[in-house]
Amino acid sequence: MADYPKEGKTDEIPNFIQFTDLASEHVGGKVLFATDDFFAPAENLLKKHRPSYKPKEYTEFGKWMDGWETRRRRTPGHDWCIIQLGIQGLIHGFDADTAFFTGNHAPRISIQAACLQNEDIPNIPPRGTKLGCAATAEEFEAIEKLESENWHCLVPMEELKPGYSGSNHNYFPTSSHQRWTHLRLNIFPGIGKSKSMADGWETARRLDRPPIIETDKDGVLLVPGSEWAIFRLAHPGVVTQIEIDTHHFKGNYPDTCKLDGCILTTPEEEEGILQKWHLPNVKWKPLLSVTKLSSNKKHFFDSVALQLQNVITHVKITIAPDGGLSRLRLWGFPSSICLLRPSERVLSSRRFPVIVPLRAMSSTFKIT
Known part of the structure; x- marks a missing residue:
């Protein structure tokens, strides 16, 4: 041995x-x-x-x-x-x-x-x-x-x-x-860890950016538009910590990001997919406010949901104006509530x- x-x-x-x-x-x-x-x-x-x-x-x-x-x-x-x-x-x-x-x-x-x-x-x-x-x-x-x-x-x-x-x-x-x-x-x-930029999420350059870029007093780019993605969590729960990783994205990382969460039932999720997520009645709750990102780096944040104890089933990450992320990780505590159909519940x-x-x-x- x-x-x-x-x-x-x-x-x-x-x-x-x-x-x-x-x-x-x-x-x-x-x-x-x-x-x-x-x-x-x-x-x-x-x-x-x-x-x-x-x-x-x-x-x-x-x-x-x-x-x-x-x-x-x-x-x-x-x-x-x-x-x-x-x-x-x-x-x-x-x-x-x-x-x-x-x-x-x-x-x-x-x-x-x-x-x-x-x-x-x-x-x-x-x-x-x-x-x-x-x-x-x-x-x-x-x-x-x-x-x-x-x-x-x-x-x-x-x-x-x-x-x-x-x-x-x-x-x-x-x-x-x-x-x-x-x-x-x-x-x-x-x-x-992501192996390359291909092992992550990257959007195309937005063509509606102004010819000359300016920033606000906090250094955030003053540009129109953003890109976003929505994910269903593996289990309903309270998100306490957030990791956003821009590994490999050195010249094409997003300027800022924000994260929101909500509770959706299975029928509401299906309706969201059909309507391409144009659902005015869905109330997204902030998990992370607009935050500057850096290149090729892991970013760790405390979620505001920790203080609010908001249980969520879905998250929406928004990046501005465009760019790429290698990983999104959400740490927290599972909740006993389950809004999915019985056949979809995780045993x-x-x-x-x-x-x-x-x-x-x-x-x-x-x-x-």
Whole structure:
């Protein structure tokens, strides 16, 4: 078995790592549900031993990995699993270990928690051997009864580091003073860097620009017109952070952009498409006011929806006067409301301190 890949500096070890790992299989922790286990099953997250790597070992589905590894997602939503703690108790922190996942680790995670009684747990089909599988419709139907998307958030969406030696441990302290019995671990796919301008959105030059360009007192171009695009979110929710990336767009990036959101039902969306989005009754709410952009750069903004707690289903990005963007990313919290048709919904005491190790997406997941 191979050693950890070498790169990066050694992680600082937090104090909570000395506490009991409440999620470990050694104390009875188990996985109740996972959306996908194609390359490696979620049960690996809870192993008590250090992650290992076997360079020459493969399964019928791909490279053998000592962690949880889902297939590359090509459908709306994200992957997640439900973990029943072996020992219920206070959680002081998490250790998400991405050991050996250096190019295929989950870019981001979030963690939710609940304190459930036995009678709260639905009859979930046994997981059995899950390699090469995704959750069945029967499993989704059973786990939906937990309404885990509404559980308390202990760790908001955070980025994970790749699994090189010295940086594979991703520590997340928590300040919760409540006893927990179950966790929902969410892993979020990466959109990835654009490879070139062709791997992005670029509009044609507007021909109605004046011969000589002027700006206002804030440096915004005084030109007519703009270009826009509308997207349906994978899940209704509140947008808290916005990333707008102009990577590769050095001489043809937009001068400014703005972002708005709204709630639309499926019939309203269909009507919008038919009417080419000339819908006077749709009330767009501002997420980002008119903002100057720079060339070849990632821009990060806090959404005004965070203060307003506006739930949205669709966003409209407007660029002026024209140009190109490589990526648009919207971070936030999903809402339990769903306005799509049912067929379109995404199936989606004594106290102990806890550590939870996460394995790959991470290779291990520890809770303390």
